Amino acid sequence: MSHLLANGGSMLWVILLAGAVGIVVFIERYLHCHRAQINSAEFLNGVRTVLKRDNVVEALSICDATPGPVSRLVKTAILTRDQGRDRVKEAIEEAGLIEVPRLEEKLNLLATIVQLAPLLGLLGTVLGFMRVFTELQNAGPNAHIGLLSEGIWQAMICAAAGLAVAIPMHAAYNYLVSRVNSIVLDMERAATEIVKIVTEGNGNKPA
Numbered sequence: 001m002s003h004l005l006a007n008g009g010s011m012l013w014v015i016l017l018a019g020a021v022g023i024v025v026f027i028e029r030y031l032h033c034h035r036a037q038i039n040s041a042e043f044l045n046g047v048r049t050v051l052k053r054d055n056v057v058e059a060l061s062i063c064d065a066t067p068g069p070v071s072r073l074v075k076t077a078i079l080t081r082d083q084g085r086d087r088v089k090e091a092i093e094e095a096g097l098i099e100v101p102r103l104e105e106k107l108n109l110l111a112t113i114v115q116l117a118p119l120l121g122l123l124g125t126v127l128g129f130m131r132v133f134t135e136l137q138n139a140g141p142n143a144h145i146g147l148l149s150e151g152i153w154q155a156m157i158c159a160a161a162g163l164a165v166a167i168p169m170h171a172a173y174n175y176l177v178s179r180v181n182s183i184v185l186d187m188e189r190a191a192t193e194i195v196k197i198v199t200e201g202n203g204n205k206p207a
Helices: 001-008 010-036 040-052 056-065 070-079 085-104 108-143 145-201
Strands: none
Touching: 010 085, 010 108, 010 145, 040 085, 056 070, 056 085, 056 108, 056 145, 070 085, 085 145, 108 145
16 A cells, blocks of 8 residues: 555545545435434324424424424424414425525535546646656666656556546535435425424415
């Protein structure tokens, strides 16, 4: 490993830095999605049961104690329940416009690393071959493989490092996107259900 680091050139460290940033972003986003995704069906059943007893304070407490965007949407619906079905829907939509960007935060950074890593590897490869040709030019007819090996090593190591960073980061990005999409789907289902719960609880007829 030390041999690879020593012969990869300065571009290798840039690639490794990009990979380290990608790992940190993935871990942070993974933990965020893990906290954000709940059993929405069970959560809504609990809220429905409490609201049937007209215990709004307890329903809000359940929302406050439950992490994630679903609980915040439900809380919004409960707080606006007396303003009519249309206003409840509008409030939920407004809350959703705030919650979705929170879920997608930093995904663009991860996508950028996925795109840049192989390009950085390619740049390192080009710099390595430039080093080879410089050595050839300077040595003239006396050039031998020992003079060229460092540049060739740099070219191969950077190319491999760029791909080694890009491939797992691409998989990580796709995984996070699927988790976000799953949470957004839960939000949409919960929004539809909570509108029914709070409007029926108030005796409001569907618009």
